[in-house]
C-alpha cells in the first residue's frame with residue numbers, strides 16, 4: 068500500500084474514569100479536520116464503572132472497519148500499565164509503538180490484586196520485540212495541577228507520531244475541552260509533545 | 266451539506282428527526298440508550314422515557330394508529346418485556362410509520378444474555394432492516410418508516426453494539442414534516458382479540474407482499490467483481506468483510522426479514538463457494554440451507570458466540586495469524602467494573618454481607634454486589650426478578666430472604682411482584698436502592714426521580730406511599746450513607762413478621778448535580794491514626810496506602826460520603842479545611 072493510501076490504526080486503553088473516551092474523540096476529530104475518512108469505536112455501559120476501557124480509531128483515505136486487527140496498530144496508548152499490557156498485542160510487531168503511562172491502578176474487586184499486579188512490564192514488552200515509549204504522564208499532569216490530565220499528556224506524545232499538524236490538534240482541543248479547563252490541558256498536551264523518552 | 270463524525274445511535278436520532286418523527290419513546294438499555302438522549306435535543310420531537318419497554322411500545326403503538334410517525338427504542342431483552350404488544354400489533358397494522366429500534370448486544374458487553382431478535386421479528390412477521398454503517402443508521406430510519414406506511418406494518422431496525430457505538434462520518438439532511446394521517450379507529454381493525462380471524466389472513470398476505478419487495482429493494486445490494494468467492498453478509502459485519510476480503514463478490518442484505526429467496530439462490534448459483542458472515546445466530550444461513558443450497562460456509566467456521574471482528578474473521582479464513590494476546594501468556598488479571606467512589610450501594614452490601622442472609626439481586630449497578638469484595642448478592646436474572654425469586658426461595662425453605670432492587674428497576678417490573686408477595690403471604694424483605702436515577706445505563710431519569718427526559722421537572726412517584734398502598738406494613742426510609750441506620754433498618758425489617766421494605770436513599774454520585782456540588786474532602790490525620798486498617802474495610806478506591814503504611818484519601822476523588830469516618834475508632838478522619846481545628 069502506498070503511503071497516501073495508508074490507514075492509521077490506534078488503540079487506546081485505560082480504566083473507566085481515566086478519560087480514555089475523551090482522548091479517543093480528540094484524536095478522531097483531529098483526523099477528520101485533517102481531511103481523513105475516520106472510524107472510531109467507543110464503549111458505553113457497564114465497563115465505564117471502573118472497569119477496563121478500550122477504544123480504537125482508524126483514519127486514512129478510505130476506512131472500512133472501525134475495529135483494529137491485533138498486530139496492525141501503529142500505536143497503542145495505555146493510560147495505565149495493566150491495561151496497556153492487555154491491549155499490547157494490537158501493536159504492529161516491528162513498526163508499531165506502545166505508549167505506556169507509568170501509572171498503576173490496582174483493581175479493587177480482585178483478590179490479592181496487589182501481589183498479582185505485573186512488574187517489569189515495559190521490559191517484557193521490549194523483550195517481545197515491541198517498541199515501547201514510557202511516560203510518567205500522571206506525574207507530569209500532577210505537576211501541572213491535576214493528575215487527571217494524564218490522558219491529554221499521552222495524546223500530546225502520540226501526536227508526534229501521527230501525520231496531523233500541531234495547529235489541528237490545538238484547534239481540536241479548544242473545541243472539545245471546556246474553556247474553564249482549557250489552559251492547563253493545552254499545557255499538558257505541550258508537555259506530552261515535549262516529553263523525553265525514558 | 267454538513268458532515269460529522271457521529272455515533273451510530275446519534276445517526277439514528279438524526280434520521281428520526283429528519284424523517285419527521287413526531288413521537289419517540291423507550292426505556293434505557295445498552296446499546297440503545299443514546300438514541301433518545303440525542304433525540305430529546307430536537308424540540309420538534311416529543312421524546313420520553315417510559316416506565317418500561319412494554320409501556321413504551323404501547324404508547325408508540327397508540328401514537329402510530331393515531332397517525333403519527335413514531336420511533337420506539339430498547340435493548341434486545343427489552344423486546345422480551347414488550348413482546349406481548351409486539352406480537353399482536355401486526356394483526357391490526359399501523360397507520361403512521363412505526364419503527365422499533367431493537368439493539369442486540371453480541372459479546373454481552375452490558376447484558377445478561379446474547380439474543381438475536383431477528384427470530385422475534387420473524388415470529389411477529391415484522392420486517393427487519395439492518396444498517397451497516399453510521400450513514401445507513403440515519404438513512405434506514407426514513408426507509409423503515411416508509412416501508413411501515415406502505416405495508417401498514419411495524420418495522421424493526423436491528424442494531425448491534427459495535428454499530429450503535431461506533432462513529433463514522435454522516436451527511437446530514439433537513440427535517441421533512443410529515444402530516445398526521447387521519448383515520449377513524451374502526452374496531453374491526455383495532456380490536457384484535459374479537460376480530461382476530463378476519464385479521465389473521467392480512468398478516469400472511471402482507472408477508473407475501475414483503476417477500477416480493479425484498480427481491481427488488483435497494484436495501485439488498487450486490488457488489489460483483491467476477492470473483493468465484495461470494496460473501497453474504499449484513500450489519501456491521503459488512504464493514505469487516507470489505508476490510509479483509511476486498512476482492513470478493515458481496516451480497517449485502519440491508520433487509521434480513523423477509524429474505525429474498527431468488528436473489529440468494531442466484532448469488533449462490535454463480536459462485537463456487539459462498540461465505541455467510543453474520544454476527545449472532547445463523548438466521549440468514551439457515552434460510553439459505555432451507556432453499557436446498559449447500560455450497561455455503563457459515564457458523565461452522567466463524568462461530569455463533571460473541572462478537573465478530575476483522576481479526577476473528579480473517580484468522581478463521583486463514584488469511585493471517587493473530588499475535589498472541591498477552592492476557593493469557595502473562596496471566597493478566599481481569600478488571601471487572603465496580604461501585605463508584607462514594608456509591609450509596611456500598612453500605613447496603615456491606616451490611617448484607619455481615620448479616621449472612623440469602624439475597625436475590627436484580628439488574629443495575631448493584632448487580633456488582635455479587636463480585637468480591639462484597640459477594641453479598643446470590644442471584645441475578647432479569648429486570649424485576651429479585652422479588653419473585655426471593656419469594657420462591659422462601660417457599661423452597663430458605664429463611665431470611667432479601668430482595669435487592671434499584672429504583673428504576675422497581676418501577677420497571679418490580680411493582681406487580683411486590684403486590685404478589687403481599688397477596689400470597691410472603692415475609693421477604695425488599696430493599697429499594699433509591700438513587701434517583703437509572704444508574705447503570707448512564708443516569709436516565711425515571712418516574713420516581715422527579716425529572717423527565719427533557720430535563721424538566723416531572724411528578725415524582727412516592728415509593729414509600731406506593732409500598733404502603735400495596736399492603737406492606739413495615740416500610741422504612743434511611744440515609745444510605747449512614748452505616749448504623751442502614752444496618753439497624755435491615756435487621757429490624759428482616760426480623761419483621763410480614764413482608765417489609767427498606768428504602769435506602771441517596772443520589773447517584775454520577776448525577777450532574779452531585780458532580781457539580783462543592784464539597785470538602787475528607788482527610789486522614791496521621792497523628793491520630795493507629796493504622797488499624799478499619800477504613801480499608803469500607804473498600805473505597807479513593808483510600809490507598811502511603812509509603813509509611815498510613816491510609817490516605819485522594820482529595821480529588823473523595824465524595825465526602827463520610828462512610829470511612831464512621832468506622833474510624835480514633836476519629837482520625839475528618840473534613841479537610843486548611844484551618845480546621847478538631848474539637
Ligand SMILES: Cc1ncc(C[n+]2csc(CCOP(=O)(O)OP(=O)(O)O)c2C)c(N)n1
Pocket residue numbers: 292293294295340342343346376377628629630631648670671672673674675698700702703704705706773
Ligand atoms: C428488560 C431490560 N431493560 C433494560 C435493561 C438495561 N438496564 C440494565 S440495569 C437497568 C436499570 C438500572 O437502574 P436502577 O435499577 O435504578 O439501578 P442503578 O443502576 O441506578 O443502581 C437497566 C435499564 C435490561 N437489562 N433489561
